[in-house]
Amino acid sequence: MPFANYKFPEGIVDHARKEEIIHRTTEMFVEYFGEDVRPYTMVLVEEVADGGWGRADETLTREKMGLPSKSA
Template sequence: MPFANFKFPEGVIDATRKEEIIHRTTAMFVEYFGEGVRPYSMVLVEEVTDGGWGRADETLTLAKMGLAPKT
């Protein structure tokens, strides 16, 4: 079963964008593996609490990245 897990800072993307990510990722799986994988493809789009993630040993926040949450 193809599986993709996307994580975004909370409030950065809206429901429309999440749906687009799901559709486009599923289409990519079908392109690579064939139509038979569509019913078994899973795409998980998660929102991570601001400050609840990091990279290179640094906790990241929207403010540090110069971003503001979508309202």
């Protein structure tokens, strides 16, 4: 079963963009593996709380990424 898991900082991806990500990812898997994988393809779009994730031993926040604060 093809599976993709996207994680974004909370509040930067709206519902329409999430749907687009799901559709385009599914189409990519179908392009690579054929139409038979469509019903088994899973795409998970997750929102991660500010400061709830990191990379290279550094906690990432919206501020560190140059994004406006969620309340802005």
